[in-house]
Amino acid sequence: MKIVNFIISKEHTKSFGIFRTDGIIDVGRHSGCRDINEFMAHHQLDELQRYAQLPADLQPDDISFLPVIDRPGKIFGVGMNYAEKRKEFNETSDAPTLFVRFADSQVGHNGTVIKPSSTNEFDYEGELAIVIGRTGRNISAEDALSHIAGYSCYMDGSVRDWQHKWYTAGKNWPSTGAFGPWMVTPDEVGDPQNLSIKTWLNNRLVQDDTTANMVHTIPQIIAYISTFTQLSPGDVIMTGSPGGVGKTRVPPLFLHEDDIIEVEIENIGRLTNRIENSPLSEVVRSKTAA
Incomplete structure (x- = not known):
């Protein structure tokens, strides 16, 4: 469904x-x-x-x-969770790398993703998102999948020059992420650790991997997060992006106005969004604040 x-x-x-x-x-x-x-x-x-x-x-x-869940209690992102991505960024940590997103940082399918005026390093990241359907704390990995309401596509847009030491500042500019088109229930998705995941930029295939290459599996992620916080219906977890992001390409490949970015995940669908520059007022506010 x-x-x-x-x-x-x-x-x-x-x-x-x-x-x-x-x-x-x-x-x-x-x-x-x-x-x-x-x-x-x-x-x-x-x-x-x-x-x-x-x-x-x-x-x-x-x-x-609209975003599949437009009023989530929590949005967690898991960074560096694919083998190739870890190589690109020289990631060596054994624990899941977590960050948070805010609800106003996301748009729905066919919505406009906004490139902040203050950056020239706005990057794409295609991800599998999970939506929690049942409340749980200290959820075991063995029981984790039973807490999932469904799966969706996520374009976790990243303002690279604002990621600094931690990721949160680079992930929460307004309307920089996209979530959709819909949530597919687990019975129609099948094995979530065996799905192809692809990202297309202006019809160019830029990410091509499988969820089998996650370093931390979906059950492990749910078990880890639920150790320190309760997960509730409508909470969202982005499970990480494969390699091939724009930051590590030579030359770099970033998002610009009128680009079309698409995330396609097997058995789920294809999320499509257009990039638009933020209005000049953002720059004016930024200079005033400085």
Whole structure:
């Protein structure tokens, strides 16, 4: 099942639903819940099956995609989690490298990703994202997959010259990441550690790997994070980006206005976004603050 979060364009109202080949079932209208977060807070996710046989209410042209989870309690990123990426950045740490993202740093499928005016090092990173569906603390690796509501694509845009010693500053400029198009439930994804993951920049294949090459597996990541914080429905974990990012290429390959960046993951879908420069007002505010 593909679960999509959206704005109904004509009504300017927020909802969520089930995405099918013949259209979208507006589960928000039928259930009274405004998004998947609210639904998961009051229902088991498998209760969505009761709506799956309803006729479609909307077509893709009727909506604007929101991030799959636009009000996450937490967004964790796992850095340096693919063997090739670790080689590119000379990473040697044995523990997962974590950072956080804020909700306003992400847009949905077909949304505009904003390149900050103050950087010439805006980089792409295609990633598999997981959405937590069941509350847990000290979750064992053996039980970890049962806590997942679904999987999605993430473009973890990185402002490289603002990553400094830690990653957080380079990950949280407004609208620099993208999350979508939808969340696919585990029954349709299959083995999450055996999915091809590709990133395309202007139709050029720039990242090509498999989730089998993660250094820390998805169960290990969930077990590690849940040791120090409770994971709750709607929390998001980005599981890391393969090698081939722009920073380590010769010459470097960064994102610029009107570029099209796409992240494609097997059994999930293809997330597409266009890059736009941030407005001049950002530069003015930056100079004023300085």
